[in-house]
Amino acid sequence: MPIKPDPAINVLGGPLTPCSSAPLTGFFRDAHCNTCAQDTGSHTVCAVMTAEFLAFSKYVGNDLSTPRPEYQFAGLKPGDKWCLCASRFLQAYDEGCAPKVDLSATHIRALDVVPLEALMAQAD
Numbered sequence: 001m002p003i004k005p006d007p008a009i010n011v012l013g014g015p016l017t018p019c020s021s022a023p024l025t026g027f028f029r030d031a032h033c034n035t036c037a038q039d040t041g042s043h044t045v046c047a048v049m050t051a052e053f054l055a056f057s058k059y060v061g062n063d064l065s066t067p068r069p070e071y072q073f074a075g076l077k078p079g080d081k082w083c084l085c086a087s088r089f090l091q092a093y094d095e096g097c098a099p100k101v102d103l104s105a106t107h108i109r110a111l112d113v114v115p116l117e118a119l120m121a122q123a124d
Contacts, residue, residue, distance in 0.1 A: 005034040009108045011119055019046035019105040020081035023074060033083035033107045042113055046105035047084040048124050049076050053099040056092055081105070086113035093118050100124035 005028060008016035021031040027043040028034050035044050047053070054065045054076060064082065067075040076082055081102060090113055092098040101122040110119065 003028075003036050003038050005036050006107070006109060008032060008034055010104050011106045011108055011111055011116060012103055013108070014104065016107055017102075017104040019083050019102060023076065023080060023082070025081065025083045027083065033105060033110075035107050035109050041085040042087065042109060043083040044086050044107035044110035045084045045089040045114065045119070046102040047082055047089060047098075048100040048102065049078050049080045049082060050097075050099050051078045052097045053092055054078070056095065056097045057088065060088075060091070062088065086110045090114045090118065093122065098122050 010016045016032055018031040019025050019033050024031060026032050026034055027039040033044045033046050035042060057064050064076045089098060101119050102124050103119060106119060
């Protein structure tokens, strides 16, 4: 049975806009922060990378800046947008180093993990 994404609605209640096609992001690698039941990491927050966040992510064990050619992943740099796991965003927010967020490209399912106030505080 094919995996079907949840309805594409953003945290503001509107249509989900693209997060990034360069680099290509999303659980489905469709440029959107779409999600589904199989997306256990909830890759739903469209985050704008910063040097501080990339360093934090690497420190806690998720190195997003190092290229991984075997996965066709060039590595992220400050300014890149990426569909981030909601729990990683919340962890970074609690530690004071959360990235900025594109609210129109952040899936409504992010609200299952992250309070809207936290996302709005980081709005790009």
